[in-house]
Amino acid sequence: MAPKECTLHPRSMLDSMNALKNQEEFCDITIVASQDEVKVHKFVLIAASEYFRAMFSSDTKEAKSGIVSFPDTPGDIVKQCINFIYSGKADFSLDCITDFIKASDIFCLHNLTDLYVEFLSENVTMDNVEEMLSVARVYHKEVLKTSIQIFFRDNLKAFIESENLQSLPKDDFLYLLSLVHNWGKEYEMLKWNAIVSWVKEEFCERKYAFLDLFYTIDISFLPRQFIKDHVIQDQLVSESVEVMFKICNTVLDEKPSKLPLVPTEKSTGIISCDKGTKLVYRYSLIEEEWSVFTRLPEGIATNVLDIVEYKGIVYVTTGNAILSFNGMG
Structure with missing residues (x-):
């Protein structure tokens, strides 16, 4: 019994x-x-x-x-x-x-911690969401994470426009951006605006965080016109080789069988070298097309390790030298 x-x-x-x-x-x-x-x-x-x-x-x-x-x-x-x-x-x-x-x-009172977190998840507001972000990130509580996501579905724009955004430390801001994932173009544009606003608020200290923040954006959701008018025109992008590289490789419909590399000055596109034809091509995000920029001398193209553009001049790194070439005009 x-x-x-x-x-x-x-x-x-x-x-x-x-x-x-x-x-x-x-x-x-x-x-x-x-x-x-x-x-x-x-x-x-x-x-x-x-x-x-x-x-x-x-x-x-x-x-x-x-x-x-x-x-x-x-x-x-x-x-x-x-x-x-x-x-x-x-x-x-x-x-x-x-x-x-x-x-x-x-x-190690895990049940008590869960009760606190459950209480928090039911009381997320604009006034305390900064604190909630920190708790969710540090303690990895899914129920609170879900509540914060629901909150930002309706309030992300208002939060970005508030003073609360600027007081977020980098780790909490990154966590917020990671929560806004695969929500569509409107939210990805909001993320871009939030990143630019947050970095430029304290530019000297925060500019080094830009790359990590940018990688939370799904560029494939951003409209082409938005990229042209806002993203590639921004100083933060023009000074970041990695960011421009990622943008170009995302928006290109047909990538050439060349080595795409990013210009360092007025970065509105990429350049790449076709080692077979010895031609250097430039892709412009503004015109959305490729054009021949210059031709490399015989014997140089096959040894190219790196290539960048600066003020209209192409600099090519080979095995033992850095060479410069003017455009075709």
Whole structure:
């Protein structure tokens, strides 16, 4: 005969242990946080948390003294964690919510962390979405990630136009851009505008992040006219060989069987060298066509390692030299 289970027993046990804590009966550990002290039971902490289990399973000062101090953690946060261990319940507020999540994660109270995250996922707003982005990125919580994506489906444009965008650190901004994925051309254009706005707000410090941010954009979604009028005309693109290379190789309908390389000055296209015909071609994103730029001398074309254009002059790197050639005029 299968044993019967009393579903009330777990709750009754928690209530009994909580009562013992509140009455400070049989307590053998003192938790100290800020100016607060809480008397607790070692076996309860060990049963509830891998963090405390590790602490009391070795020859630590806490195991010897029976005193566990958290000088850098506010007392109300530690008390909330202890109360959850003894009751399975938690009070929720958006105030200092990330501090509560950090503490519950450190204490390995995974169920409490999940409760906090579930609460956050139901309360994403324009005022706290920056904080939510950081939490979702650091703790890899899918339910919060999904809620943020839903929020930005309706509010991405407003967020980009707000002051909140400029205060995002790079890692959180990258995470936001990665969430907006395969949503179509309108969202990819918004991402471009957001990247340009964010970088240029503090250009000297943020320009080095441009390449990483740009790679979150799916160029295939961007309309050709938008690329012509906005993307390739921007200083951030004209100064980035890698970005122009990616743009050209994405928008070209037919890529020649040559080696495409990117000009470094007025980057509105790419150049490439056909080693068979010894011709250097230029592709213009403005005109959307290839044209012959110059012809390389005999013996040079087959040894080309790299080729760039600067101020109308092609510079060719071969095995042992860098040579320059003017266009055909």
